[in-house]
Amino acid sequence: MASGLTSVLMALRMDGDLAGHILSCLDARHLARMECTHKLFTESEVMNQCWGELARHQRQWVVQNPWLLKALPPCKRGKEAFREALEMNRWFDAVPESWSAVISMSGASRLQVLPQRTPGSSASAENTPVHLPEMATVPLSLGTVSGKSLVFGWRVETKTNADINGVWFGLEFSGLRNSLGRCMSICYSPSAGECIVKMAEETSALVAGGMTPLAGDASTSYDIYVTMSEARDVEFVQISEASNCVVRSGVIPSSMVPSWTKEVYPSITIEAAKVSAEMHISSVHRVPPHLQGTLKQSDSLFDGMWCVRE
Numbered sequence: 001m002a003s004g005l006t007s008v009l010m011a012l013r014m015d016g017d018l019a020g021h022i023l024s025c026l027d028a029r030h031l032a033r034m035e036c037t038h039k040l041f042t043e044s045e046v047m048n049q050c051w052g053e054l055a056r057h058q059r060q061w062v063v064q065n066p067w068l069l070k071a072l073p074p075c076k077r078g079k080e081a082f083r084e085a086l087e088m089n090r091w092f093d094a095v096p097e098s099w100s101a102v103i104s105m106s107g108a109s110r111l112q113v114l115p116q117r118t119p120g121s122s123a124s125a126e127n128t129p130v131h132l133p134e135m136a137t138v139p140l141s142l143g144t145v146s147g148k149s150l151v152f153g154w155r156v157e158t159k160t161n162a163d164i165n166g167v168w169f170g171l172e173f174s175g176l177r178n179s180l181g182r183c184m185s186i187c188y189s190p191s192a193g194e195c196i197v198k199m200a201e202e203t204s205a206l207v208a209g210g211m212t213p214l215a216g217d218a219s220t221s222y223d224i225y226v227t228m229s230e231a232r233d234v235e236f237v238q239i240s241e242a243s244n245c246v247v248r249s250g251v252i253p254s255s256m257v258p259s260w261t262k263e264v265y266p267s268i269t270i271e272a273a274k275v276s277a278e279m280h281i282s283s284v285h286r287v288p289p290h291l292q293g294t295l296k297q298s299d300s301l302f303d304g305m306w307c308v309r310e
Contacts, residue, residue, distance in 0.1 A: 065145070092138050092140060102114055171234065174264075194304075195302070204308055206308060210304025211247050250302035
């Protein structure tokens with residue numbers, strides 16, 4: 001087998017674009033299998049060229065989509081370059097330094113959320129002011145254009161069985177209206193079992209219950225997913241694997257999505273005053289195979305009653 005592979009490689013080298021020929025037949029998954037199976041192949045420069053070419057295509061795909069970061073990081077070499085390019089799908093946008101007492105990045109795709117320090121506590125001895133909006137939003141760096149389907153998730157981990165209060169998961173819809181930039185959020189709170197629709201520049205919002213709140217003592221790890229169809233229907237799904245519990249919001253119809261929407265970004269919004277426990281939130285871009293059926297949008301509509309909350 002090794003001798004046969006060597007003769008194939010030698011023949012392709014004579015043609016010039018060896019990596020291109022290989023990638024015309026193999027995707028990243030099959031390339032990884034080849035790397036594990038054929039040691040002779042992995043020790044050549046060809047493997048690095050293949051991974052580098054896959055990374056280049058992935059980075060091109062990133063910049064062709066809505067992308068909040070100013071520039072891509074310098075490209076690494078070999079498989080590490082491809083891994084980093086895939087990870088860009090999960091990166092959060094930058095978190096302002098002034099929010100760091102409550103929200104900070106513990107990795108490009110991971111946030112740490114802390115309760116606000118109370119005046120006079122030992123933790124607040126430095127009396128550092130917290131310049132945090134009432135609703136502080138951290139979007140993903142990579143979004144999608146309106147009219148494309150989307151599935152995105154987050155894993156929430158706590159040190160205790162405390163409720164995950166004060167955290168909203170959702171989508172940011174941005175675009176232009178009357179030549180002015182606009183942004184609207186549709187978010188879901190697992191702790192309250194509520195959905196909220198809010199314009200960025202307004203203090204009031206539409207709020208509706210409709211999902212069963214996650215029990216505070218059920219688990220220390222939860223998965224929250226949001227799906228959006230090509231028709232722009234939105235649905236939230238909450239999963240607790242510890243209790244084998246799946247709760248769906250039902251479909252929020254596209255009539256709730258503004259017509260001026262051009263770009264859509266998954267996002268996390270922190271309501272700092274309600275955060276009661278330390279949390280770590282990781283973004284999840286790839287849906288595990290065993291959940292793909294679960295995350296298909298249901299036929300049921302969201303039946304919560306919307307009301308205005310000031």
